[in-house]
Amino acid sequence: MTLASHPGLWLIAAAALLAVLRGRSRAVVALAAPLVALTLAWRLEAGVHLRAGFLGMELAPFAADALSRLFAVIFSLMAFAGALFALNQPRRLELAAAFLYAGAAIGVTLAGDLVTVFVCWEVMAIGSTLVLWSAATPAAYRASMRYLMVHLCGGMLLFIGVAAHVLQTGTTAFQPMALDGPAHALILAAFLVNAGAWPLSAWLPDAYPEASWSGMVFLSAFTTKTAVYVLLRGFPGTEPLIYVGLAMVFYGIVYALLENDMRRILAYSIVNQVGFMVTGIGIGTEMALNGAAAHAFTHILYKALLLMSAGAVLYATGRRKCTELGGLFRTMPLTAACGIVGALAISSFPLTSGFVSKSMIAQAAGDEHLFVVWLLLAAASAGVFLHAGIKFPWFVFFQKDSGLRPPDPGWNMRAAMVLLAAFCIGLGIWYEPLYGLLPYPVDYAPYTGFHVVAQLQLLLFSGLAFFVMLGWLRRTLTITLDTDWLYRALFPRVVALYGAALERALAAGGARAARAGERLGAYFRRLCGPQGALARTWPAGAMGLGVMGMLLALLLSYYLF
Amino acid sequence: MSDHWLVRPRAIRRLWELFIAVLALTVVAGLAIEAHPHFAVERLFGFSALYGFLACAVLILVARGVGLLLKRPDTYYDDDAR
Numbered sequence: 001m002t003l004a005s006h007p008g009l010w011l012i013a014a015a016a017l018l019a020v021l022r023g024r025s026r027a028v029v030a031l032a033a034p035l036v037a038l039t040l041a042w043r044l045e046a047g048v049h050l051r052a053g054f055l056g057m058e059l060a061p062f063a064a065d066a067l068s069r070l071f072a073v074i075f076s077l078m079a080f081a082g083a084l085f086a087l088n089q090p091r092r093l094e095l096a097a098a099f100l101y102a103g104a105a106i107g108v109t110l111a112g113d114l115v116t117v118f119v120c121w122e123v124m125a126i127g128s129t130l131v132l133w134s135a136a137t138p139a140a141y142r143a144s145m146r147y148l149m150v151h152l153c154g155g156m157l158l159f160i161g162v163a164a165h166v167l168q169t170g171t172t173a174f175q176p177m178a179l180d181g182p183a184h185a186l187i188l189a190a191f192l193v194n195a196g197a198w199p200l201s202a203w204l205p206d207a208y209p210e211a212s213w214s215g216m217v218f219l220s221a222f223t224t225k226t227a228v229y230v231l232l233r234g235f236p237g238t239e240p241l242i243y244v245g246l247a248m249v250f251y252g253i254v255y256a257l258l259e260n261d262m263r264r265i266l267a268y269s270i271v272n273q274v275g276f277m278v279t280g281i282g283i284g285t286e287m288a289l290n291g292a293a294a295h296a297f298t299h300i301l302y303k304a305l306l307l308m309s310a311g312a313v314l315y316a317t318g319r320r321k322c323t324e325l326g327g328l329f330r331t332m333p334l335t336a337a338c339g340i341v342g343a344l345a346i347s348s349f350p351l352t353s354g355f356v357s358k359s360m361i362a363q364a365a366g367d368e369h370l371f372v373v374w375l376l377l378a379a380a381s382a383g384v385f386l387h388a389g390i391k392f393p394w395f396v397f398f399q400k401d402s403g404l405r406p407p408d409p410g411w412n413m414r415a416a417m418v419l420l421a422a423f424c425i426g427l428g429i430w431y432e433p434l435y436g437l438l439p440y441p442v443d444y445a446p447y448t449g450f451h452v453v454a455q456l457q458l459l460l461f462s463g464l465a466f467f468v469m470l471g472w473l474r475r476t477l478t479i480t481l482d483t484d485w486l487y488r489a490l491f492p493r494v495v496a497l498y499g500a501a502l503e504r505a506l507a508a509g510g511a512r513a514a515r516a517g518e519r520l521g522a523y524f525r526r527l528c529g530p531q532g533a534l535a536r537t538w539p540a541g542a543m544g545l546g547v548m549g550m551l552l553a554l555l556l557s558y559y560l561f
Numbered sequence: 562m563s564d565h566w567l568v569r570p571r572a573i574r575r576l577w578e579l580f581i582a583v584l585a586l587t588v589v590a591g592l593a594i595e596a597h598p599h600f601a602v603e604r605l606f607g608f609s610a611l612y613g614f615l616a617c618a619v620l621i622l623v624a625r626g627v628g629l630l631l632k633r634p635d636t637y638y639d640d641d642a643r
Contacts, residue, residue: 250620374599378613382612382613450596450597453594454608461610472621472625478628481631
């Protein structure tokens, strides 16, 4: 295999073409390149396909195994579905940026060494920022700058960590790492920034919802799932990740329950879903790691479907707030149906893709007798149905009649939604191909009567709770403060206060300095001014006395020293 | 012209009846199915149903608490538009 069989490079090359092409040829490239990448990813063979030397380090920029193949396949598939959905996006930068971003994400999954991971990591940050920029609103620009700051900080942590790792171990190979020192702690922190781990998660619901109606579909897929991939490869079975993951799961639910913006609801639910995967990685058994990998795969598809559904609503109405939406099922039946399929899949309903993937993580917690973790995961599954499974479709497509009567979107957007909806249901029924892609052999049967009934009870009674307590979930025109408050409100305020204090101090100090200067000036005027002591005419005797004093002093010093 | 059939009160009542019937069915089905649980609590009759409902109630309450503390008007950050 050579570089030409690297799926990510095909997408990056296509990105360059998409930036200049127009019309039909642009559509052909946009759809063909991901299909080529998908084919190449599907046919990837295990092993190192390319070695290179750089600054005396041995790199393996193109390597593959079952885990990287799984992620390369889903990223390519996602690039195809996203491109289909975004074909009618008038801003040409966006798709080019999204392909650069997707290509770099595939580059991470096929990187055999940490240096290549770092390079692709930074390219992803740039690509995703460009996707945000192409929304071309002032709010998106400001959010993108905050986003970029967070990710460049994360990239810096990664750089320091990788440099220290290479110094300590003398190898760049990307292999499982123990949490045994600052180098690996920094690498883990960098990975967790991109995973959206609480408290480093606020960038995600801050930035993603500001992208265009098609941009957020891409953004939801790559950054957090690449982070899941590197955690799977670098830190499997690192116990603290269980608690990080559980914190993410509940943070996502609580914030999504309070949120009014439909796309921010879905953004919080990305953190929630990645939390399940991180918990699985923390558990670290083969079942748990398989579950985390499978869940990343299915999650990309149903989250993209949900965001396409929300994107279609935003495209048709220009509105994002639940308080301004509602009743859209009348004129957007296909968008509503696809949104509901995505909502069922994210809730892990039997016969959807989420059921066959997420249940492996709970199974792993049970197998390891982690009772509290298992209980919390079950509560979180109920909470997913609550905050995303019902809340999103209910407030957007049903609840009150907003009076809006927008039509379903154009053919390409409908086709993309139907494609992903078919995957969400198809993988829920024919799950063997997915299980066959997983990094470890799978010995798990998702559809047992006991499991199906327990899951249905859990979910349907969550639904009951939603409708019984609907009054408490009424949407208000509010946001909920998050950790980004620190850098959006507190730090600027502290800087403003500090600046004002400094200015006052400078002003006060300046006055004092001026007074001192005046005193000094007066002294010199007294001494050297026209009437000053030194400017007066002195009698010759006074000069003789002065010279004698000086000679005496000389004599004295001669004797003394 | 009347509105969509799905939003008529009659249909909504029917949907509620159907929903409650399905809820009851899932709980009853638990009796007919052989359990192979990880933990003893799973053997309790209707455990998942009760647990799902309570978990959601608690989550909604927690969200309300967090909301009381941290909710702000959605124009809160608008003045940083400099």
